[in-house]
Amino acid sequence: MKKLILLATLILSVSAFGADKYTIDPAHASVVFKINHMGFSNVYGMFGDISGDFTLDEKNPEQSSVNIVIKTDSVDTKNEKRNEHLKKADFFDAKLYPTITFKSTSVKKAGAKSYLVKGDLTLHGKTHPVTFNLERFRTGEDPMKKHRTGGETKLTIKRSDYGMGFMVGPEKVGDEVQIMISMEGIKD
């Protein structure tokens, strides 16, 4: 019996050492999007309120996971009237859908410093699977002795898939939205 308990403790310890849990640092997390404006140019925007966490398991990457929560009403496109418009019923409908969430369903090692992440993106009340390649950057201690790691990814979605089909068209506002996510996590 003692040997069993010892073995279980050992396994738990090893797995605990294997998976590192990080909390997303909102000050160093950016979600930037790009959308075409009537074919003339692209408009960039970002979200100011990002939170979440991720778990990284170096030895067993399949055990890793990512959870991101973005507050919809933190959308910022450097134009107050447009920000208000985006928050209202024509687009994000922030009152009804206050958050955009991403929850990973699988993580696979894709290269020395990259991971193939699959998960569910919930936007405007609709959930669809998305896949992206997460490039990992540096891991180590910052000057404040906090252990950090970070990475960046890009993905493209169609807003009409998420029920945001107003003003979609080649001479209106683009349907495809390119999203760039860059984030740092602080080890718990």
Added chain:
Amino acid sequence: MLIEMFLKTAAAPAVVVALLFFFFGSQPEPWRSRTQSVILAAGFIFSAYLLSGRPAWPPPGGAASLIWVAIWFALYGWLVPAHSGVKTVYRGIWIIAGVAMVVWQLRVSLLNSEMHARNILALICVGWGMWGALERSIRISHALTPVAMGMVTFTAASLLFLFKSSLLMSQMMTAMAVICGALSLIAWFFPRRISLHAVFPFLSGFMGVCLVTAYVFLDINPWLLVSLAIPFLALLAKDLFGWASTSALTDALVMLVISAIPLAYILWKVSLTSGPLY
């Protein structure tokens, strides 16, 4: 692009609605009211479909709910026959149920706020009162006048919603305003071809639900929304003082000017602070 959008989503449905009204206007009651209720709702739904795509259930947002609310008010015209006795109670039930469709997804947060619940109740009463004012108005007014009043209210709502950041809801109100404009022509030249019993639920009850939608989803000051009922207040005053002209056009034009001036002033003040979209 805006002209193309206007022609496609507002003018085209309005022309089709007016032609169908004229075509089915010779039917005996209750079929005239029933078919015209369905035609009116179909015109709005077609316009909304062109603007925001296929309707989904449950509706993904406030504006999308209005498609289902239009069906709900068409059902009123179909189920409640003209000249039935207990219409006032039915009207209230219909508006409350229409509002419930729109605010259902936000019910928890809305009911937790006494202020929101109170304002929504007040806007329901405005819609209900507008319906009553329309019903009273036909005692002395020509068919053209109440339909023209509906056109003024929807036009004002369209501008107010545009100033308050919803092009979609603004365009939906434009579609209704243009449909009212087309129906005004029918009411002017062929008054016997229009069933006001089919039109009134959309000019008042449906409008009341639109006011609640704008309050909840666009955060518009409820006093501004209440001011959209000025044309109906003018109709009530007209009924109270018993003023009527023998000419349908004069009757409608006088009422149109009386109600449009204060609304234009209010909207001008709003445009100074909010402005149109960027």
